[in-house]
Amino acid sequence: MFVQQISGAFHLFLITIFAIAFSINCQPTYNTHICLGPENDTAPAEYIASLNSLFDSLSSKASSESFYNGSSNGIYSLYLCRGDVSTSTCRICVNNATQQLRQRCPSDKRAIIWYDECMLRYSNMNFFGREQTLPRLLMWNSQNNTSPEQQNYGALGLIFSLVDSVPRTDLMFDTKDGIVDNVQRGYALLQCTRDINSSSCRSCLATLTNESQNCCQIRRGWRILSPSCSLRYEEYGFYEQPSAPAPQSTPDGGGKNTKTIVIATVSSVAAVVAALLGLWYYLFRCRRKSRRGEGITEEILLRNFKGSNRPELMEGGILVTEGEDSGEMHYIGLTTILAATNNFSNENKLGEGGFGPVYKGKLPNGKEVAVKSFH
Template sequence: MDSTFPTSPTYADHYCLGPENQTATATYKSDLTALLDSFSSRASHLSFYNVSLDGIYGLFLCRGDASIDLCRVCVANATQLLPQRCPSDRRAIIWYEQCMLRYSDIDFFGQVELVPYNLRWNSGNTTSPDEGNIGTRGFIYTLVDRAPYSVNMSSGNVIEAGDGTGRRYGHVQCRGDLNVSACSYCLRHLINQSETCCIGKTEWRVLTPSCFIKYEMYPITESPSAPPSANKGKGGNSTRIIIIVLSTLGSVFVAILVGFLYYSFFVRKRSSHLMELGIRLSDEGHGEEMQQFDLATIHHATNKFSWENKLGEGGFGPVYKGKLPNGEEIAVKRLSMISSQGLEEFKNEVKLIVKLQHKNLVRLLGYCLEGDEKLLVYEFMANASLDRFLFDSEKCKAVLDWEKRSNIIIGTARGLQYLHEDSRLKIIHRDLKASNVLLDDDMNPKISDFGTARIFGGNQIEANTERVVGTYGYMAPEYALEGLFSNKSDVYSFGILMLEILSGKRNRGFYQESGQILVTHAWMKWNESKGHELIDPSIVDGCPVSEILRWIHIALLCAQDDPAVRPTMSSVVLMLGSRSVNLPQPLTPPYSAARFISMSDQSSRSLASDQSITSASSLLELSEKSETTELDPR
């Protein structure tokens, strides 16, 4: 790569991370100053340094190909600028093109953190489809594979563009306190991020607190806004820049004017409807993408909620298939007018889903509030839900081969990881099950039904409730028996779902056949080195048995009794994607899960085997206080 650096560091972005309502004390500021003062001297001979001082944790990271002089200057600038930009915050981070610096009152050393992040790309696509789809991806993957094993967890290279337009430059790097597995996971997550926005662009970069990826047309050692060195100083450039700036300003003015008119005439009207539900537009995150449908349009789309268009019945109302005038197929969830809890669930679902954007989450297209009707409009999922295939032996054998099952498991894991760790909110789903995993035309999974989900704020890691919501067979023991739920409750549900996908058997249905629930049976077989007996016979001849046995192992780790020893979803995604990650042994058989299923089976004989429940106080009241949430937008 070109070793010519800019004469001074280039500022990229910063975040003041709070915490809210807790400003830094004078003592904290004094200690922070002392910590930052040590950074400049360290940067004169180190490219990475982390240290703690009286409860303050800080580090700096210089790009692996930066000179010591530039690293020192970059870190010095960062130590001066960040406290000025975030004077009252105990936690903050700043990125330059050549270095990153952060500090916090929480120990983050050795941990993979993917937020906040800075994602930027140019507007131009590569002129060669092969470069965007094949060349770039392969180039970046090569760098990502190499970086975790490099001395400074950094790798960079140059590649000739596939369209003959010149060279492309790439650089990836992790923090020095991460291990190989954590670095690999962080970088591969950024590759996934780039797939949805930038992989076909000529320039893009993703910066996170733990790692980064950069890909550009010019040597990355130069300022990202600089033109190629061959054009520097040539006449006419200044005129061209002025024209571009003036054109851009004109475009910005028009955009602002259009945005103001849109807000005045449309957004205020929609906001008033949401305010009736206690939902403020400013809280919606991606609210500008929400569409308000009128009831006449929904009536026409669903043939006035005809029986033929009905897809299913949930605890909060029926779901109907519809088709909009433009031909787009939709699924409409109609809030039950007799449900005492329906309004709250509706409010919850709107507030949550509108903020979520991930390819493995069902997409909310809009809503309708007219008269007594309260409707949610979703994208239509042509293949309905996973349970329709998984628990039908003929469909399962014909459609769900090993490739599709593995894709469903990985996609669901990534969607759940996004909810727990990567979205703007920390969201606990609380009802993950086969019927709430929807499948699109290509059998890609999307998690659905957020009516019972809960938002966790700040550093909250668990909560307690007297109203237990979920589904028999998928609920974690601590949640079902004590009302305690956390992200580890969802991890337990995911472990059960994995076992069902790999075996083709229902967790509770298996209990009714043999006297054991599936998770207990799976643990016993795996512990006896007979895990291969769990694999669905319809796929066992055409699948990598050793890989499935490893995935059964992962599922059992997720379904352990003690939530503290269950892995996080980011760890699960890492374990699923890399055979080099060593798996710990599950600690104990899932006795509590079996005990809970036995109790619930005795107390609710009349309920369906995959029925969702709402319990106000104890397991003895389950059969009296139950609601079903069987189906969601299809």
């Protein structure tokens, strides 16, 4: 009887802990919004009424769908939740986005808002299926790299690999981490809206990647957000890692009542401890997420693994002829080559010949290349 009372108390305490944990929701991290309606073209009352009705339906849809696009009464709307967030986080983010747009853009026919966890936009013009990289938001860590004069080619290489993989995924979303400068681990996340095709997704991400080379390579972290795609790079893990599969349970044998009581009691205590630790981690993660962030002269010979392209050396890059008689020529910048080979890291080294080492790499378009560095 006494054991049953203790066990009941443990279960009640456990339920209370989980109730508290699930009642505390991490609020999404707001980035920015843009009201796009012309000042002299405010939306009429009928449009605003339809928009409010649309916002209500979007919040409802986000309870089960991470992406949605549709139109109603001449209003085209779209939301996209980050590919790693939970359904609950998605719903909360979309709900916050609709509330903020009601307040911040009350009479605009077009608007867009970005959070860390989601983005939402609407317009009186059909934008579905169109690649759009403007308006664009650039954000970066206020701290520079320890060597500001050196660009982070390892980070760029990490992003290049995702530019290749993201358009081929069902969710048009992917993450990757790896050592980027022989010591520091970097984390990258790229995503496209799922109303555009894979070709447009790749083009959109390539545009943002090129932008990052101009603005952000000396930074420790950055993100670039656009209507059709986004990318983010940090030196800490900011996205949710895939959870490991739960271990298979094994059926228990017979056993005496005393063993059952001990096992049940120990299991209850362990469950309470696990719940407390889980609650602490949940709150800690919420607090952490709410805080805001924080000349090479070598000649290089590039050869495609497949085909017989003829390269011509140029200062700062390579001019590659596509095929013998095609007449098509493409300039490959030195920055792109350094990123593709992770700044000629040892991990990318294929071997060494009489004239110098050869490194493997992958260009943003997915082509695998071999790069020979002459000494």
